[in-house]
Amino acid sequence: MTAQAETAPPGGAEAVTAAGSQPELSVVIKALNEAEKIEACLRSVLAATDAATTEIIVADSLSDDETVAIASRFPVKVVQLARREDRGCGSAAQLGFQYARGKRLLLLDGDMELDPAFLPAAHAALDADPGLAGVAGLVVDRVMTMEFRRRNQKPDRTAKPGLLDHLNGGGLFRMDAIEPFGFFTDRNLHAFEELDLGLRLTEAGWRLRRLNLPSVYHYGHSTAAFPLLLRRWHTGYLHGHGELLRSKWGTDLWWRCVRGARLSLAVILWWIVLLALLAGTFVSSIPVICGGAFAVALLGPALVQSLRKDSFAMGLYSIALINFHAAGLLAGLFARRVDPKQPIDSTVRHSGT
Template sequence: MKVTVGIKALNEEKRIADALESAVAAVAPFGGEVVLADSGSTDRTIEIAQRFPVRIVQLANPAERCCGAGAQLAFQSARGEYFYLLDGDMIIDPGFLPAGIAYLEANPDVAAVGGHVRERNTQGHEFQIRANTVANDRNWAPGIVDRLDCGGLYRTSAVREAGWFADRNLHAFEEFELASRLQARGWKLARIDVPAIDHFGHTEDGYHLLLRRIRSGYSGAPGEVLRGAIGRRHLPIVLRRLGHVRNGLAVMFWWLLLIVALATWHPMVLLALLLVPLLFLSWRRGSLRLGLYSLTAWNVSAAGLLAGFFRRRTPPDRPLGAIELKQA
């Protein structure tokens, strides 16, 4: 089989029909397949998916639910020579798979290729910042990149050489972690000048999103990535390129300075320590509102770095238990 599009989903009844329809249309020219990997939806996600000519697999143990487990469940059920992972709130562009497959076949040293990501919801703090990042970060521009955030088309053989698609322990950063393992083995990643997906994302306020990330374990993902890299060949890449680790360590040092200033009671130093990061981030983000949100997010991420690093792990190469609900 030429290509598999895997869709990971949890309670995505609002968007899942659009995601499935786009995926089925995308694989049709190749005789490919679509696999819906559900992590235990309690809404109408499965009912809606039953209408489409797709395979449906569900995580057997809901306690294992996380972003990495959903992605890995989709991959371990795939049969295609190439694999694209789609979230349940994404729509794949019909022209991307032909362009992506042609690029990979012409460039045998490239393990994966992505395209342009169009963010459709930019009301919240987080997605305003992400939209600005998409517009300015080199990893979102065409060319050789060091990660494929929001998805890409992967050579199945390269992923298997690297061990697994997504570390089943991760609550986020699956694409970065996979890219690090691939690059540590000499593979390249690229982004081409072709539309790939429309991403709708969350519409909630940024602070509510931060709270959701704390409750779901998402905020601990940088620590999980770092812990998983200990003793492996991709550790130097993680230390060099995962900004959340560097930022988290910087915030911890800032906490230490605040404690010292408070304990020795230097009010002006304490005030400067509070104002300087806020003013810097406000200048960088273009507004005081986004600067304050960034400062809050950095503190949440630093706390998560510690929590995630010490979180209990399951061997990432252990297959996930799955229930097949429907064959295509």
């Protein structure tokens, strides 16, 4: 179906149109080049939801493959960014939110499949605790590249069940908890958009919980680790932490974001030490000592990581990863920002009927 221009309505429970009554649930599915996975994702969502009370929105970030064509075969609304420069994790979720009308919002990625038992448990948790703004479950990775093996070797605390300050991997949210902010996810963020959302919600007095049951099965990138790292640099994904720090400058949340960036800041300090030692090999009175210290400082972290991971390739990847993240932090600090409440230019590619 050809694209038809449409001004995106503000997201949220107040965005009830004459087209029908307010849905109980809006499912927002972020997609970018998910032609191989979007059908399975949509089938899992359709099987787990009631068509009479649910709207499904595929928010596409100008895919270059058949994602939109495949999604348009289903009874779902397909919306798409109007400009390639608006691509980003934050803008994708926010785009779906602009069209969402439900009382609650379920956020998924196009490479995920929804577990049918999650939504009943999540709704029950929100019903039982009016102080919960959002509920997630366990994200089960199905593709074990080096990237995902690294994550699963030492799971982040936010991947475990319990009360958390943010929910990675999507979840079910109350729309009335989100609406006072005027936006769902910050369109300026290429990553860490879920951390930003969680920080805003918890600062406002809400709680977030991860249940001890699977919510989604994640069929992530099968791209090899190093090419994936380079792609994330080119797409701006690795700029996310710097963008987040810039967005919180001057607020009470800034220091909480700095704590999360400690490793990247330590890497930047390591760069400064390396530069000082390198300079010392040329201008100091003890060039041999400075040169030896430079070699140890340069190679030591990679050797330590290789021993810790029991793999040279994993150790080398870990060092590359933290260096790219540190460089991305610096780049993100100087990235352009727009008002996150400003609507994202978009088109409706399929109305869902």
